[in-house]
Amino acid sequence: MATPDDLRSRLRSLKPFEARLPLFDPDALPEEPLPAVIEWVQQAIDAGVAVPHAMTLATATEDGVPNARTLLLKDVDERGLWFASVNSGPKGLELEGNPRAALVLYWREQGRQLRVTGTVRVAEREIAERDFLSRHPIARAGAIAGRQSSEMPDDAEQQLADAQRLVAEQPDFVPEDWTAYYVEPETVEFWQATPDRDQMRVRYRRFGVGWRRDRLWP
Numbered sequence: 001m002a003t004p005d006d007l008r009s010r011l012r013s014l015k016p017f018e019a020r021l022p023l024f025d026p027d028a029l030p031e032e033p034l035p036a037v038i039e040w041v042q043q044a045i046d047a048g049v050a051v052p053h054a055m056t057l058a059t060a061t062e063d064g065v066p067n068a069r070t071l072l073l074k075d076v077d078e079r080g081l082w083f084a085s086v087n088s089g090p091k092g093l094e095l096e097g098n099p100r101a102a103l104v105l106y107w108r109e110q111g112r113q114l115r116v117t118g119t120v121r122v123a124e125r126e127i128a129e130r131d132f133l134s135r136h137p138i139a140r141a142g143a144i145a146g147r148q149s150s151e152m153p154d155d156a157e158q159q160l161a162d163a164q165r166l167v168a169e170q171p172d173f174v175p176e177d178w179t180a181y182y183v184e185p186e187t188v189e190f191w192q193a194t195p196d197r198d199q200m201r202v203r204y205r206r207f208g209v210g211w212r213r214d215r216l217w218p
Protein backbone atom coordinates (compact mmCIF):
# COMPACT_ATOMS: atom_id res chain seq x y z
CA MET A 1 0.00 0.00 0.00
CA ALA A 2 1.45 3.38 -1.00
CA THR A 3 1.34 6.19 1.56
CA PRO A 4 -0.52 9.09 -0.02
CA ASP A 5 1.83 12.13 -0.38
CA ASP A 6 -1.01 14.14 0.94
CA LEU A 7 -0.97 12.25 4.27
CA ARG A 8 2.77 12.77 4.69
CA SER A 9 2.51 16.50 4.20
CA ARG A 10 -0.55 16.75 6.39
CA LEU A 11 1.24 14.91 9.20
CA ARG A 12 4.24 17.23 8.91
CA SER A 13 2.15 20.35 9.06
CA LEU A 14 0.33 19.41 12.27
CA LYS A 15 1.13 21.43 15.38
CA PRO A 16 1.36 19.29 18.50
CA PHE A 17 0.81 22.05 21.06
CA GLU A 18 -1.15 25.17 21.83
CA ALA A 19 0.63 28.54 21.63
CA ARG A 20 -0.02 29.23 25.32
CA LEU A 21 1.56 26.73 27.66
CA PRO A 22 1.83 26.62 31.45
CA LEU A 23 4.99 27.72 33.20
CA PHE A 24 7.31 25.04 34.52
CA ASP A 25 10.06 25.85 36.97
CA PRO A 26 12.27 22.78 37.52
CA ASP A 27 13.94 24.50 40.48
CA ALA A 28 10.60 24.71 42.29
CA LEU A 29 10.03 20.94 42.15
CA PRO A 30 9.70 19.07 45.46
CA GLU A 31 12.23 16.55 46.84
CA GLU A 32 9.90 13.66 45.93
CA PRO A 33 8.01 13.22 42.66
CA LEU A 34 4.53 12.16 43.78
CA PRO A 35 3.41 15.58 45.11
CA ALA A 36 4.43 17.04 41.72
CA VAL A 37 2.52 14.26 39.90
CA ILE A 38 -0.59 15.16 41.94
CA GLU A 39 -0.11 18.84 41.08
CA TRP A 40 0.21 18.12 37.35
CA VAL A 41 -2.89 15.89 37.36
CA GLN A 42 -4.86 18.57 39.19
CA GLN A 43 -3.61 21.26 36.81
CA ALA A 44 -4.60 19.11 33.81
CA ILE A 45 -8.13 18.72 35.23
CA ASP A 46 -8.36 22.45 36.07
CA ALA A 47 -7.16 23.39 32.57
CA GLY A 48 -9.95 21.38 30.97
CA VAL A 49 -7.59 18.93 29.24
CA ALA A 50 -9.58 16.29 27.36
CA VAL A 51 -9.64 12.98 29.26
CA PRO A 52 -6.80 14.09 31.56
CA HIS A 53 -6.90 10.75 33.37
CA ALA A 54 -6.25 8.61 30.27
CA MET A 55 -2.85 6.96 30.46
CA THR A 56 -0.92 4.36 28.53
CA LEU A 57 0.23 1.34 30.48
CA ALA A 58 3.05 -0.60 28.84
CA THR A 59 3.79 -4.11 30.03
CA ALA A 60 5.96 -6.93 28.75
CA THR A 61 5.78 -10.69 29.01
CA GLU A 62 8.49 -12.52 30.93
CA ASP A 63 10.35 -13.08 27.66
CA GLY A 64 10.13 -9.42 26.67
CA VAL A 65 7.19 -9.16 24.26
CA PRO A 66 5.78 -5.64 24.77
CA ASN A 67 2.16 -4.58 24.93
CA ALA A 68 0.42 -1.29 25.71
CA ARG A 69 -3.09 0.01 26.21
CA THR A 70 -4.99 3.02 27.54
CA LEU A 71 -6.41 2.91 31.07
CA LEU A 72 -7.94 5.41 33.44
CA LEU A 73 -5.89 6.81 36.30
CA LYS A 74 -7.94 6.16 39.45
CA ASP A 75 -5.83 7.84 42.12
CA VAL A 76 -2.39 9.08 43.06
CA ASP A 77 -1.20 8.69 46.63
CA GLU A 78 1.94 7.89 48.59
CA ARG A 79 1.91 4.35 47.16
CA GLY A 80 1.87 5.45 43.53
CA LEU A 81 -0.44 5.73 40.51
CA TRP A 82 -3.56 3.58 40.53
CA PHE A 83 -5.61 1.78 37.91
CA ALA A 84 -8.16 -1.03 37.93
CA SER A 85 -8.82 -3.92 35.61
CA VAL A 86 -9.33 -7.67 35.54
CA ASN A 87 -6.34 -9.84 36.39
CA SER A 88 -7.45 -12.57 33.97
CA GLY A 89 -6.80 -10.78 30.65
CA PRO A 90 -3.54 -10.13 28.81
CA LYS A 91 -2.36 -7.23 30.99
CA GLY A 92 -3.12 -9.11 34.20
CA LEU A 93 -1.27 -12.20 33.02
CA GLU A 94 1.64 -10.13 31.75
CA LEU A 95 1.87 -8.34 35.10
CA GLU A 96 1.72 -11.63 36.98
CA GLY A 97 4.74 -12.90 35.03
CA ASN A 98 6.58 -9.59 34.97
CA PRO A 99 5.35 -6.82 37.28
CA ARG A 100 7.60 -4.13 35.79
CA ALA A 101 5.69 -1.59 33.71
CA ALA A 102 5.72 1.93 32.30
CA LEU A 103 3.00 4.59 32.27
CA VAL A 104 2.63 7.63 30.03
CA LEU A 105 0.18 10.49 30.45
CA TYR A 106 0.09 13.07 27.65
CA TRP A 107 -1.66 16.40 28.12
CA ARG A 108 -1.62 18.01 24.71
CA GLU A 109 -3.32 21.25 25.72
CA GLN A 110 -0.54 21.88 28.24
CA GLY A 111 2.36 20.46 26.20
CA ARG A 112 3.07 18.05 29.01
CA GLN A 113 4.10 14.43 29.25
CA LEU A 114 4.52 12.41 32.41
CA ARG A 115 6.44 9.15 32.28
CA VAL A 116 6.62 6.66 35.12
CA THR A 117 8.39 3.33 35.35
CA GLY A 118 8.13 0.98 38.27
CA THR A 119 6.69 -2.14 39.78
CA VAL A 120 2.99 -2.87 39.61
CA ARG A 121 1.52 -4.08 42.90
CA VAL A 122 -1.87 -5.63 43.61
CA ALA A 123 -3.80 -3.71 46.26
CA GLU A 124 -6.11 -5.00 48.98
CA ARG A 125 -9.31 -6.67 47.82
CA GLU A 126 -11.49 -4.01 49.53
CA ILE A 127 -10.05 -1.34 47.26
CA ALA A 128 -10.89 -3.37 44.14
CA GLU A 129 -14.40 -3.95 45.46
CA ARG A 130 -14.93 -0.26 46.18
CA ASP A 131 -13.66 0.63 42.72
CA PHE A 132 -15.89 -1.90 40.97
CA LEU A 133 -19.02 -0.87 42.85
CA SER A 134 -18.44 2.78 41.96
CA ARG A 135 -18.64 1.94 38.24
CA HIS A 136 -21.79 2.48 36.21
CA PRO A 137 -24.05 -0.64 36.22
CA ILE A 138 -23.60 -1.07 32.44
CA ALA A 139 -19.82 -1.00 32.83
CA ARG A 140 -20.12 -3.52 35.68
CA ALA A 141 -22.24 -5.83 33.54
CA GLY A 142 -19.73 -5.56 30.69
CA ALA A 143 -16.91 -6.60 33.01
CA ILE A 144 -18.93 -9.53 34.34
CA ALA A 145 -20.34 -10.80 31.02
CA GLY A 146 -17.28 -12.12 29.23
CA ARG A 147 -13.55 -12.49 29.78
CA GLN A 148 -11.87 -9.21 28.78
CA SER A 149 -9.93 -9.45 25.49
CA SER A 150 -11.29 -12.92 24.66
CA GLU A 151 -13.23 -13.37 21.42
CA MET A 152 -16.95 -12.60 21.62
CA PRO A 153 -19.16 -15.63 21.09
CA ASP A 154 -22.36 -15.58 19.01
CA ASP A 155 -24.51 -15.39 22.14
CA ALA A 156 -22.63 -12.34 23.52
CA GLU A 157 -25.85 -10.29 23.66
CA GLN A 158 -27.45 -12.95 25.81
CA GLN A 159 -24.43 -13.09 28.12
CA LEU A 160 -24.56 -9.30 28.50
CA ALA A 161 -28.29 -9.39 29.28
CA ASP A 162 -27.66 -12.11 31.90
CA ALA A 163 -24.89 -9.99 33.45
CA GLN A 164 -27.17 -6.93 33.53
CA ARG A 165 -29.77 -8.97 35.35
CA LEU A 166 -27.14 -10.17 37.84
CA VAL A 167 -26.05 -6.57 38.53
CA ALA A 168 -29.68 -5.55 39.10
CA GLU A 169 -30.40 -8.48 41.41
CA GLN A 170 -27.07 -8.46 43.28
CA PRO A 171 -25.87 -4.86 43.31
CA ASP A 172 -22.93 -5.73 45.61
CA PHE A 173 -21.57 -8.45 43.33
CA VAL A 174 -17.88 -8.01 42.46
CA PRO A 175 -16.21 -10.48 40.11
CA GLU A 176 -13.22 -12.34 41.57
CA ASP A 177 -10.84 -11.08 38.91
CA TRP A 178 -11.51 -7.33 39.34
CA THR A 179 -8.25 -5.94 40.68
CA ALA A 180 -6.94 -2.61 41.92
CA TYR A 181 -3.30 -2.08 40.98
CA TYR A 182 -0.81 0.67 41.67
CA VAL A 183 2.48 1.46 39.99
CA GLU A 184 5.13 2.00 42.65
CA PRO A 185 7.43 4.42 40.84
CA GLU A 186 11.15 3.93 40.35
CA THR A 187 11.53 6.75 37.83
CA VAL A 188 9.23 9.70 37.15
CA GLU A 189 9.87 12.14 34.32
CA PHE A 190 8.21 15.52 33.80
CA TRP A 191 8.38 16.82 30.22
CA GLN A 192 7.24 20.30 29.34
CA ALA A 193 7.10 21.90 25.90
CA THR A 194 7.84 25.62 25.89
CA PRO A 195 6.33 28.23 23.57
CA ASP A 196 9.72 28.74 21.85
CA ARG A 197 9.58 25.11 20.62
CA ASP A 198 12.05 23.95 23.24
CA GLN A 199 11.43 21.29 25.83
CA MET A 200 12.33 20.86 29.49
CA ARG A 201 12.79 17.49 31.12
CA VAL A 202 13.28 16.55 34.75
CA ARG A 203 13.70 12.95 35.85
CA TYR A 204 13.48 11.59 39.37
CA ARG A 205 15.14 8.28 40.20
CA ARG A 206 14.90 6.36 43.44
CA PHE A 207 18.18 6.70 45.26
CA GLY A 208 18.48 4.78 48.55
CA VAL A 209 15.52 5.82 50.67
CA GLY A 210 15.10 9.10 48.80
CA TRP A 211 15.11 10.43 45.25
CA ARG A 212 17.66 11.93 42.92
CA ARG A 213 16.47 14.65 40.55
CA ASP A 214 18.19 15.53 37.26
CA ARG A 215 17.56 17.74 34.24
CA LEU A 216 17.79 15.76 30.98
CA TRP A 217 18.70 16.91 27.50
CA PRO A 218 15.51 17.13 25.48
Ligand SMILES: Cc1cc2nc3c(=O)[nH]c(=O)nc-3n(C[C@H](O)[C@H](O)[C@H](O)COP(=O)(O)O)c2cc1C
Pocket residue numbers: 051054067068069070071072073083084085086089090091092148149
Ligand atom coordinates in the same frame (compact mmCIF):
# COMPACT_ATOMS: atom_id res chain seq x y z
C1 LIG B 1 -9.92 6.07 27.41
C2 LIG B 1 -9.87 4.60 27.74
C3 LIG B 1 -9.94 4.21 29.07
C4 LIG B 1 -9.88 2.86 29.40
N1 LIG B 1 -9.89 2.52 30.72
C5 LIG B 1 -9.76 1.22 31.08
C6 LIG B 1 -9.66 0.87 32.47
O1 LIG B 1 -9.64 1.72 33.38
N2 LIG B 1 -9.55 -0.46 32.78
C7 LIG B 1 -9.53 -1.43 31.81
O2 LIG B 1 -9.45 -2.61 32.15
N3 LIG B 1 -9.58 -1.11 30.48
C8 LIG B 1 -9.70 0.18 30.11
N4 LIG B 1 -9.73 0.52 28.77
C9 LIG B 1 -9.62 -0.57 27.76
C10 LIG B 1 -8.14 -0.97 27.60
O3 LIG B 1 -7.48 -0.03 26.76
C11 LIG B 1 -7.95 -2.38 27.02
O4 LIG B 1 -8.67 -2.51 25.80
C12 LIG B 1 -8.42 -3.48 27.98
O5 LIG B 1 -8.06 -3.19 29.32
C13 LIG B 1 -7.82 -4.84 27.58
O6 LIG B 1 -6.42 -4.77 27.69
P1 LIG B 1 -5.48 -6.08 27.63
O7 LIG B 1 -6.01 -6.92 26.50
O8 LIG B 1 -4.12 -5.55 27.37
O9 LIG B 1 -5.59 -6.77 28.97
C14 LIG B 1 -9.77 1.86 28.39
C15 LIG B 1 -9.69 2.27 27.05
C16 LIG B 1 -9.73 3.61 26.74
C17 LIG B 1 -9.60 4.02 25.28
